[in-house]
Amino acid sequence: MSTDYDLLARQLEALLDGRDWLTNSAQTCAFIMHGVPDLNWAGFYLQRQPQLLTLGPFQGQPACNPIPFAKGVCGAAARSRQTQRVADVHAVADHIACDAASRSELVVPILAETQLWGVLDLDSPLPARFSAADQAGIEQLVAVFVARSDLAAAS
Structure with missing residues (x-):
């Protein structure tokens, strides 16, 4: 069964009725955690310092913090400003293992105009959990x- 991302997008639009980035990021990760099946972590990492991601609102087990741009799937998304979809995180040499149960990962960079604001990181205990359709839906x-x-306002 596939996830109806068009429906989820309409629901998220209705949920995010204010402009506050902190409230919206907390609501968004909670919404995704409960609306997208087979996730064990959903959250934001923010760029607060050059070349470094700092933990933001999330749902799931306690997380690694900070994450340098030079390491892991989140770092690769921040460096390249391109979504990273990894079928097997254990095959990534510099993967940062915050939760040993995580097997696959999807990380979407978030831009505020032309500046990197942060990334949205999703983890799943299932290998190859994220398809191209999931990537497009999360984007x-x-x-x-x-x-x-x-x-x-987050800067």
């Missing part, structure tokens, strides 16, 4: 989050 949800949030 659609990130676009809703960006459109509804004042990301400049």
